[in-house]
Amino acid sequence: MARVVSISSRFRDLTGGLDGLDVDARSVRELVRMLEARFPGLGALVEGEMALAIDGEIHQDALMEPLGPHSEVVLIPRISGG
Amino acid sequence: MSDGNQPPANLKVVGTRPIRPDGVDKVTGRAQFGADFHLPGMLTGRIKRSPHAHARIVKIDVSAAEKLPGVKAIVTGAEFDVGAGGDIEAGEHAAAMKDVADNCLANGKVFYKGHAVAAVAATSPEIAAEAVDLIEVAYEVLPHVVDVDAAMAPGAPVLHEDMFTKGVMPKPAKASNVAQKHVMGRGDVAGAFAAADVVVEGRYTTAAVHQGYIEPHACVAAWGADGQSTIWCSSQGQFLVRAMTARILNLPLSDIKVIPAEIGGGFGGKTTVYLEPVALALSRKCGRPVKLVMSREEVFLASGPTSGSSMDIRLAATKDGKLTAAEMTLRYQAGAFAGSPVNLGCMTAFACYDVEHLALVGYDVVSNRPKVAAYRAPGAPMAAFAVECAIDDLARKLNIDPIDLRIRNAVKDGAKTVYGATVRHSAFVETLEAVKAHPHYKAKLGPGQARGVAAGFWFNIGGESSAAVHVDEDGGATVVSSNPDIGGSRASMAMMAAETLGLPIERVRCTVADTTSIGFSGSTGGSRVTFATGMAVVEAAQKVVADLKRRAAQTWECDVAHVDWKDGVATCLDPSKDVKPLSLKALAGKSARTGGPIAAEVSLNAQGAAAGYGVHVCDLEIDPETGRTTILRYTAAQDVGRAIHPAYVEGQLQGGAAQGVGWALNEEYVYNAKGLLDNASFLDYRMPVASDLPMIDTILVEAKPNPRHPYGAKGVGEVPIVPSLAAVANAVSAIVGRRMTSLPLSPAKVLAATRAS
Structure with missing residues (x-):
């Protein structure tokens, strides 16, 4: 089970106030699908607007990235720069 | 992609200081910036701008301007068609395309002095200026607000009737100027403050400041009779200009070619569009190329500064200087449309320090100022100003050397950031x-x-990049980069290619390609180009080396595993072969006989910044x-x-x-x-x-x-x-x-x- 947590207030909005949840996903693509199924709009938010810190490393547009059975996935705002 | 290995030692080119490849062009005036480009039959464009901080547009009457001889086209925001809107990744955040369009040419309301209302294309600058004066705009002037705290106060003039603060549950019933509330943190902040030996606190403000690039925004747009258009412009990303222009004018990407000009500074401020969709709309209307160049006054009035801010901060620490808790509220000006970098301010504020208990709240606040644009580490300098001043207060209060205090609290590998x-x-x-x-x-x-x-602190990013390496017939090489060179990337790209190929830097040149000549790339921003596009260059050069080794093996009729590549020379390691080494130059000269041109292009999405x-x-x-x-x-x-x-x-x-x-x-x-x-x-x-x-x-x-x-x-x-x-x-x-x-x-x-x- 990957543990998904977020620092985003929009995550809490879409999950009814949750700070984190467990998802049995083996890739980011699967994670997005499962999040969307449980909380409509959340998968689209993650895919379109969020970056992921997977076990501590930031990934952007990381749909193909694998997730381990105990991965920690932190949803964070996308980071760009100037 | 390199992963988990230390970079190679004994580098010959990387780490040296060759003369910058663009230096002579820039000091002799030969470099072609956005405003330097001319086409036959080109018209001059001018923008009509709002004299008010906040007003409803009642009517725009262009009839007198249209009758002026020499005026060939006039456009307003009605020419734009962003359809369903949507976001495009840009600068410090995803840009809402409806807002970008409304910022290029106002749609119903103006939100700051200098907000573009209409544009003219004419046969001379003088006629264009006269036509701008002849455009009559009737306004209903509205109350304004420019200060971030005033914009958040009850009763403040509301800029957008459809703006309801995101990040607040339940959804607010009233519209406000707070576009979004960000909350992040961890631990027991109240408990840590209650147990603290020492507490420092303060309220800090910073002013809105402009990126201050020397070169004003400039472009030339030419609409083709077949619908194929070309834009020459100075920007931090030719692909970004193409995407935004196509979206605003509802055109296919393939119908627009963007050719990057030399850029006279950007610092984040050229990660959006102001002129390009307007110039192309004018050109589409009259069928002639149109040049638009901002004056310095227009740059200040209507292109993005970064946010002004107000912040409250409290730090808790032990008497020996260990930070135990921090809380901070950040309020950032977004300008006329949502999208300040306050979330990045929250994320970076304490990124240097290992603090167990943290609470951060950020507010993204609109006001009657130009929409902010990215500026070097967007959002971080303001937050760091408050944090580092508070740390300084703590050092003085505890009589600890400020460097020692920071070392005591510095993050180390393995620490978890608040984000x-x-x-x-x-x-x-x-x-x-x-x-x-x-x-x-x-x-x-x-x-x-x-x-x-x-x-x-700054995150630094990777992202999508493309690059190509072409071996010339005489043994030199050309690197084709997908990113405008703002901070010296032509030099660093050429150096990494030279290092990988084993060539002296003088034999490698780098050029920046237009949108039709190289694969997609994100913009030059986020401190990403040397990392991400550099990775694409190195991988392309590695492919070229692999090809050169294969051709050497083919020539020697040996296994490619027996070919070594060092310093631009292939050597045969097969003891049964009595052959002389083959240089890159020798292999390049015979490329037609070993499979044709030697080149490789790599597109990737770089992770691991x-x-x-x-x-x-x-x-x-x-x-x-x-x-x-x-x-x-x-x-x-x-x-x-x-x-x-x-x-x-x-x-x-x-x-x-x-x-x-x-x-x-x-x-x-x-x-x-x-x-x-x-x-x-x-x-x-x-x-x-x-x-x-x-x-x-x-x-x-x-x-x-x-x-x-x-x-x-x-x-x-x-x-x-x-x-x-x-x-x-x-x-x-x-x-x-x-x-x-x-x-x-x-x-x-x-x-x-x-x-x-």
Whole structure:
């Protein structure tokens, strides 16, 4: 089970106030699908607007990235720069 | 992709300081910037802009302007068609395309003085200017608000009737100027404050400041009779210009070709569009090329500065200087449309420090100012200003050396950031130690002088990039980059290719391609190009080397595993073969007989960018009669991974520090009671010039190369502006004898504080 947590207030909005949840996903693509199924709009938010810190490393547009059975996935705002 | 390995040692090109490839063109005036381009039959465009801070557009009457001889086209926001809107990744965040379109040409309302309302294309600049004057716009003037705190106050004029604060549950029933509330944190903040030995607190403000690039926004757009269009422009990303222009005019991407011009500075401010969709709409209407160039006044009025801010901060610590908790509220101006970098301010505020209990709240607030654009480490310098001043207060309260206090609390590899990433490959402690060991930090100060210290952080990013390497028939090579060269990327791309191919740098040239000549790339921003596009260049060069080895093996009729490649020469390791080594030049000369041209293109999405940390030291003195601050000595140290071209990296550190000094001491947008900007010129908007600054010393800390990049590069362009605001403010506060909390620290403000102390 990957543990998904977020620092985003929009995550809490879409999950009814949750700070984190467990998802049995083996890739980011699967994670997005499962999040969307449980909380409509959340998968689209993650895919379109969020970056992921997977076990501590930031990934952007990381749909193909694998997730381990105990991965920690932190949803964070996308980071760009100037 | 390199992963988990230390970058190679014994480098021959990487780490050297070759002469910059664009230097001669730029100092001789041969370089072609956005405004330098001309086409036969080209028209001059001009923009009609709002004289009001906030008003509803009742009517736009262009009939008189249309009748003026020489006027060929007039457009308003009605020409734009963003359809369902949607976002495009740009600058500091995803840009809402409806807002971008409305910022290019107003749609129903104007939100700041200088907001574009209509545009004209005419046969001469004089006729275009006259036509702009002939356009009659009827406004219903509305109450305005420019201050971020005032914009949040109950009863403030609301800019957007459909703006309901995101991030608040339940959804607010009333529209407001707060576009979004961000909340992040961890631990038991209240408990930690209750148990603290010492608490420091403060309220800080920073002014909106402009990126101050020398080259104004400029473009030429030519609509083709077959619907195929070309845009020549100065930007931080030709693909971004194409995407935004196509979206605003509802065109297929393949119908627009964007050719990047040389760029005279961007610093984040050229990661959006202002002119290109307007110029193309004009050209579409009249069938002739149209050039649009902003004046300096227009740059100040209508292109993005970065946010002004107000912040409240509290720190809790033990008596031996261990930070235990922090809480902070950040309120950032977004300008006319949502999208300030306040979330990045929240994420970076305490990224340098290992603090167990944290609570951060950020507010993204619209007001009657131009929409903010990215500016070097967007959002981080303001937050760092408050944090690093508070740390300085703590050091003074506990009588601990400010570097030692920071070392005691510095993040180390393995620490968890508040935004979720784990700290990796960081050399923050090494950077602090390098500063402590530097002669500057040990030098004695004269009477009336003071020293300020501050630190800063930036994420750095990777992302999508493309690059190609072509081997020339004479044994040289050409690198085709997908990113406009703002900070020296042509040099660093060529150097990494030369290193990988085994060629001297003089035999490798780098060019920046248009949108039809190379694969997609994200913009030049986020300190990403040397890392991400550099990775694509190295992988393309590695493919070329693999091809060269294959051709050598083919020539020698041996297994490719028996071919070694070193210093641009293939050597046969098969003891049964009595053959001479083959140089790249020899292999290139016979390429037609071994399979044709030798070239490779790589497109990738680079992951594994490593964050950077900076520490600045500033010595200064203040004229007691005028309050004028003089910077006496300045040193900028930074965790750079490995410097590909150290002189360019040093230049980044110096440039960031210089911009930060301006932000700290002089720069600000000044508004009058009508909400109109009063200082839209370099005469009244005071940026530092060379005579205002000493030579800025640099320390490149190369203790932790990034193992996820083939040569260990970390992004370097954004970190160096982050510490500088507080480094200056801490020194000024030490002389004044009280904490200076409001930027800029102008002579009048410093003098008043000195007299009050």
